[in-house]
Amino acid sequence: MAAEKMALAKAxxxxxxxxxxxxxxxxxxxxxxxxxxxxxxxxxxxxxxxGESRVIDTPLAESGIVGTAIGLALRGYRPVVEIQFDGFVxxxxxxxxxxxxxxxxxxxxxxxxxxxxRIPYGGGIGAVEHxxxxxxxxxxxxxxxxxxxPSNASDAxxxxxxxxxxxxxVIFFEPKRRYWDKAEVNTEAIPGPLHKARVVREGTxxxxxxxxxxxxxxxEVADAAAEEGKSLEVLxxxxxxxxxxxxxxxxxxxxxxxxxxxxxxxxxxxxAEIAARITERCFYHLEAPVLRVGGYHAPYxxxxxxEEYLPxxxxxxxxxxxxxxx
Amino acid sequence: MTVESTxxxxxxxxxxxKSTAGKRTTARKSPHAEPELVQLLTPEGExxxxxxxxxxxxxxxxxxxxxxYRDMVLTRRFDAEATxxxxxxxxxxxxxxxxQEAAQIGSGRxxxxxDYVFPTYREHGVAWCRGVDPTNLxxxxxxxxxxxxDPNGNNFHLYTIVIGSQxxxxxGYAMGIAKDGADSAVIAYFGDGASSQGDVAESFTFSAxxxxxxxxxxxxxxxxxxxxxxxxTRVPLYQRAQGFGFPGVRVDGNDVLASLAVTKWALExxxxxxxxxxxxxxxxxxxxHTTSDDPTRYRGDEERLAWEAKDPILRLRRYLExxxxxxxxxxxxxEAESEALGRRVREAVRAMPDPDHFAMFENxxxxxxxxxxxxxxxxxxxxxxxxxxxxx
Ligand SMILES: Cc1ncc(C[n+]2csc(CCOP(=O)(O)OP(=O)(O)O)c2C)c(N)n1
Numbered sequence: 001m002a003a004e005k006m007a008l009a010k011a012x013x014x015x016x017x018x019x020x021x022x023x024x025x026x027x028x029x030x031x032x033x034x035x036x037x038x039x040x041x042x043x044x045x046x047x048x049x050x051g052e053s054r055v056i057d058t059p060l061a062e063s064g065i066v067g068t069a070i071g072l073a074l075r076g077y078r079p080v081v082e083i084q085f086d087g088f089v090x091x092x093x094x095x096x097x098x099x100x101x102x103x104x105x106x107x108x109x110x111x112x113x114x115x116x117x118r119i120p121y122g123g124g125i126g127a128v129e130h131x132x133x134x135x136x137x138x139x140x141x142x143x144x145x146x147x148x149x150p151s152n153a154s155d156a157x158x159x160x161x162x163x164x165x166x167x168x169x170v171i172f173f174e175p176k177r178r179y180w181d182k183a184e185v186n187t188e189a190i191p192g193p194l195h196k197a198r199v200v201r202e203g204t205x206x207x208x209x210x211x212x213x214x215x216x217x218x219x220e221v222a223d224a225a226a227e228e229g230k231s232l233e234v235l236x237x238x239x240x241x242x243x244x245x246x247x248x249x250x251x252x253x254x255x256x257x258x259x260x261x262x263x264x265x266x267x268x269x270x271x272a273e274i275a276a277r278i279t280e281r282c283f284y285h286l287e288a289p290v291l292r293v294g295g296y297h298a299p300y301x302x303x304x305x306x307e308e309y310l311p312x313x314x315x316x317x318x319x320x321x322x323x324x325x326x
Numbered sequence: 327m328t329v330e331s332t333x334x335x336x337x338x339x340x341x342x343x344k345s346t347a348g349k350r351t352t353a354r355k356s357p358h359a360e361p362e363l364v365q366l367l368t369p370e371g372e373x374x375x376x377x378x379x380x381x382x383x384x385x386x387x388x389x390x391x392x393x394x395y396r397d398m399v400l401t402r403r404f405d406a407e408a409t410x411x412x413x414x415x416x417x418x419x420x421x422x423x424x425x426q427e428a429a430q431i432g433s434g435r436x437x438x439x440x441d442y443v444f445p446t447y448r449e450h451g452v453a454w455c456r457g458v459d460p461t462n463l464x465x466x467x468x469x470x471x472x473x474x475x476d477p478n479g480n481n482f483h484l485y486t487i488v489i490g491s492q493x494x495x496x497x498g499y500a501m502g503i504a505k506d507g508a509d510s511a512v513i514a515y516f517g518d519g520a521s522s523q524g525d526v527a528e529s530f531t532f533s534a535x536x537x538x539x540x541x542x543x544x545x546x547x548x549x550x551x552x553x554x555x556x557x558x559t560r561v562p563l564y565q566r567a568q569g570f571g572f573p574g575v576r577v578d579g580n581d582v583l584a585s586l587a588v589t590k591w592a593l594e595x596x597x598x599x600x601x602x603x604x605x606x607x608x609x610x611x612x613x614x615h616t617t618s619d620d621p622t623r624y625r626g627d628e629e630r631l632a633w634e635a636k637d638p639i640l641r642l643r644r645y646l647e648x649x650x651x652x653x654x655x656x657x658x659x660x661e662a663e664s665e666a667l668g669r670r671v672r673e674a675v676r677a678m679p680d681p682d683h684f685a686m687f688e689n690x691x692x693x694x695x696x697x698x699x700x701x702x703x704x705x706x707x708x709x710x711x712x713x714x715x716x717x718x
Binding site: 036 | 418470488525550619620624680685698711
């Protein structure tokens with residue numbers, strides 16, 4: 001298999017499969033990851049092919065899942081753990097923040113924790129409470145963790161490969177509403193670095209920066225804006241921590257305007273960090289303040305309101321218009 | 327009938343005959359196969375004597391028995407209606423209680439009005455017993471709210487989706503009752519899967535240390551989505567309590583009488599200052615975990631068929647018929663009532679309005695918050711900008 005069109009969920013499945021094949025130390029762990037193949041079927045068929053000692057159905061205990069993954073990593077394994085939904089990572093938050101993130105520093109670099117924490121995140125699928133949140137800023141705020149989010153199947157495949165190979169813990173946010181989107185995946189390509197942003201569409205009037213589920217939306221926004229004669233550049237940041245400020249800077253120096261789009265609440269979100277740094281770096285280039293489009297300072301609403309809460313085409317276009325009006 | 331409990335004042339009966347000898351492979355001692363449980367009605371509907379628990383249902387009248395039957399039938403009807411409403415696109419999701427009616431109605435009817443219930447997300451039968459209008463339970467599954475009822479209205483807390491969290495709330499509430507010197511009790515529902523969560527272990531610790539008047543009611547429906555109970559524990563769940571210093575008992579969760587009796591016993595202990603109890607209701611989730619689940623991927627039909635033979639409703643019906651406690655008229659009337667309930671639920675769901683767009687900014691804080699006010703105003707201006715366009 002070299003290049004093949006596949007859905008994002010399938011690409012992660014293939015990536016896990018090849019990692020399990022390549023390295024006997026790689027483990028997959030989580031609730032329902034075995035026979036069921038996970039509630040999104042991301043681990044479908046892996047237990048059948050690699051057995052219960054490599055693809056492990058865990059008890060229903062997130063702190064236990066991450067805590068034991070730390071222990072397994074200390075013993076030389078490379079666990080890839082699944083948290084079933086974004087809202088259920090919090091029982092494990094203590095293990096992630098106080099242990100997983102800090103052990104490397106605490107051991108003066110003697111201990112490495114190559115643990116990947118996979119979290120299906122974000123909304124747009126009409127789910128009930130705790131199934132649609134975007135908690136990436138909570139993790140990006142913690143030093144010692146890498147936080148990444150692919151936006152398409154090809155990145156999903158390759159970023160998972162790189163996350164597993166990383167000796168640092170990686171929080172791997174999977175945009176669940178894009179799980180079924182298909183794209184070409186070349187499993188023999190040479191991928192760029194995990195933390196590198198990518199220009200997915202060139203433009204001259206304004207830069208839209210996004211990651212994960214919002215990249216596709218920003219591409220649609222750029223299409224719509226093009227019909228009105230506006231040329232938008234779209235950046236897929238891919239990694240939230242580290243953040244590729246150089247790529248954003250390069251783009252902003254060209255377009256002079258920046259709108260950051262994410263699903264998470266805007267207040268203290270990743271857009272705030274981007275706005276602050278880009279203002280510092282590009283103060284004399286900017287024609288407009290950096291604007292942010294994201295969630296409100298309110299709990300993620302019930303499904304019938306999520307379209308109002310989530311950034312959509314109109315809300316992003318509105319921000320684009322406001323930025324262009326300066 | 328055998329009783330197995332860690333309660334010190336209970337005589338220990340036959341310890342079960344299951345042997346794992348000869349199974350050296352994974353040497354798995356299945357908590358499924360543990361035979362001891364409290365049962366007052368056999369699957370055939372025969373009333374069996376139980377020296378420990380008979381007294382808790384001794385005075386039960388035929389009318390009360392019919393009431394339990396009615397509760398179970400109507401709860402099942404409501405549940406079936408919700409499942410089909412989900413299939414028709416009226417609900418985004420539904421977590422069915424099919425098969426767990428006896429555990430829920432039995433325990434729910436053991437409660438007093440001043441007791442407090444902390445459910446998970448599947449306790450539709452308990453809600454019924456508390457007098458919560460069943461249509462209130464559907465809002466969160468339809469996606470119009472995240473709860474939607476006043477927990478203090480019926481002493482029935484909001485559904486909790488994060489597994490196990492509510493057991494600590496229940497414990498704290500019970501600690502409060504004890505501090506107040508009141509004699510009400512608290513019951514916390516959770517699943518066999520949830521028993522693995524740290525929060526549940528912590529609630530056991532706190533409730534034991536503070537002697538809190540709380541009953542932990544674990545519905546072991548054999549599955550946590552695709553994971554069987556063996557993936558959570560190597561010992562029968564009720565035995566866990568012993569290690570925390572309070573009694574645990576396993577009850578036949580498909581037997582409404584036994585569920586009622588055992589829960590009454592546990593509540594009485596709580597009220598009289600004897601502290602927490604763990605009740606493991608051994609039952610079965612006959613349907614899918616939720617409407618998004620596909621159980622054919624992880625379990626076969628034989629298991630379900632075996633459990634269908636132990637159906638909680640059928641069992642009580644057999645008993646009612648054999649003991650002449652109910653006649654054809656009763657069953658016919660109930661059938662009609664059941665249809666009417668189905669209709670009412672269907673109509674109520676279809677009439678349920680979508681929430682106002684501004685609802686998401688409501689109740690974020692009790693005191694109000696400048697940022698929320700600012701964002702609400704921005705949202706209003708943004709919405710109004712469309713009105714201008716449409717009006718132009
Ligand atoms: C902390 C947390 N982790 C994962 C989930 C996802 N989840 C919802 S229900 C469920 C299974 C629960 O099984 P059990 O506790 O046995 O209760 P049952 O649904 O069988 O009644 C899981 C894993 C969750 N809701 N909360």
